[in-house]
Amino acid sequence: MIQELLQKYIWLVQTFIRAGERGLSLEELLDRWEYRWDSPYNRRSFNNHRQVIEELFGIHIECDRRSNRYFIAAGGDLSDGSGATAWLIDTFTVNNLLSRSKDRLSGRVSVEEVPSGHRHLTDIMEAMEDNRILTISYGKYGSDSSSVFTVRPYAVKEAARRWYLVGWCEEREGLRVYGLDRVMDLKITDRSFVLPKDFDVDSLFATSYGVYLMENAKAVEIVFKAEPIEARFLADLPLHPSQKALRKDADGTTFSIRVSPNRHLIMDLMARSDRLEVLSPKEVRDSIRNEVDKMKKIYGD
Numbered sequence: 250m251i252q253e254l255l256q257k258y259i260w261l262v263q264t265f266i267r268a269g270e271r272g273l274s275l276e277e278l279l280d281r282w283e284y285r286w287d288s289p290y291n292r293r294s295f296n297n298h299r300q301v302i303e304e305l306f307g308i309h310i311e312c313d314r315r316s317n318r319y320f321i322a323a324g325g326d327l328s329d330g331s332g333a334t335a336w337l338i339d340t341f342t343v344n345n346l347l348s349r350s351k352d353r354l355s356g357r358v359s360v361e362e363v364p365s366g367h368r369h370l371t372d373i374m375e376a377m378e379d380n381r382i383l384t385i386s387y388g389k390y391g392s393d394s395s396s397v398f399t400v401r402p403y404a405v406k407e408a409a410r411r412w413y414l415v416g417w418c419e420e421r422e423g424l425r426v427y428g429l430d431r432v433m434d435l436k437i438t439d440r441s442f443v444l445p446k447d448f449d450v451d452s453l454f455a456t457s458y459g460v461y462l463m464e465n466a467k468a469v470e471i472v473f474k475a476e477p478i479e480a481r482f483l484a485d486l487p488l489h490p491s492q493k494a495l496r497k498d499a500d501g502t503t504f505s506i507r508v509s510p511n512r513h514l515i516m517d518l519m520a521r522s523d524r525l526e527v528l529s530p531k532e533v534r535d536s537i538r539n540e541v542d543k544m545k546k547i548y549g550d
Contacts, residue, residue: 258302259286265310265321272313334513369435370405372413377402377438380444385492386434387427395433400425404450405530408460415450417442424453426460456509458489458517463509471508472528476501481522488517503528514538 264281265273275292287410321362376383383402388395400416403424407413413430454460456468461538465493472495475483480502489506496503498517508514515536518527527534 256307258298258534259348260323260426261298261310262302262306262308267321268320270320272318274316274318277300278319318336332408369414369432371406372435372437373402373414373429377404380441381443382438382440383414384436384438385414385432388431388433398425398427399438400427403444403448404453406450406454406460414459415453424462424464428460455490456507458508458511458514461511461513463511466509466511468507468509469530469532470505471510471514471533472503472505473518473523473528474503474528480504481523501521510536 275295278295280292282288303309308321310319311322349454351438373383375381381402383400384397385400386397398416398421399419401419402414402416404415406415406426414425414427414429414432416425417423418425453462457463472516477500480497483492484502485506487506488504489508491505491507493505494502495505510533515533518525519535519537519540522537527537
């Protein structure tokens, strides 16, 4: 029952997104509902659904009183308003389509597996809703042993096909990040905690690259130039949310990002080394040069 209701809420949102700024009249919506769900629909049910959609997703279906047409004010691109909402809608829609059209779409849709996406995520988010403390058994890479930590779950974050728990570790007395694929066991305790006022996970990682918490590191502006084809890829899929295009010429585009450099960033920049050059700061150029020297020792001149 709950899954069916969610499917209908998502269908309503997607229907209004496809309708665009012109929106839909109530009659048009009722016809589409009855065609899709093979059941009658009325204004009262629609208004109830509008209210639930706003509460669940923060999406407001408005009505233009001059034309009596309903629309989503975001103009169809929900990613500008809420990345989490857009992710939820896209993920649920794809899963729903695959479930309904398993035979017709078999062998035609390929998705990447997220190793930790199905493990512990539901329990963690339920604990976050109630502000309940967790105990986790956690094993690090390169070690066969595990440690038990008491964690206040502040947030979850997805990065590079993995889910991470961001929380306050009581044993370490500080914020820590835990990969869910390395959580061996997890329990929700009866203890509660108070989430710090104005906590926001995106702000926490605003100058980080990846899921690394750079508490004492200083963010710097990194300027790099990409050749034309690579520049188009970077324009569509930026290296970092802070990325800006500074100038463009026949040889390519010069970008900047503001982050705290770490090894993950250096490796990603090197992966584009034949199509991208870091111009500044000197410290980042030196880090790349050091990695190149290490490669020379392995592969020769």
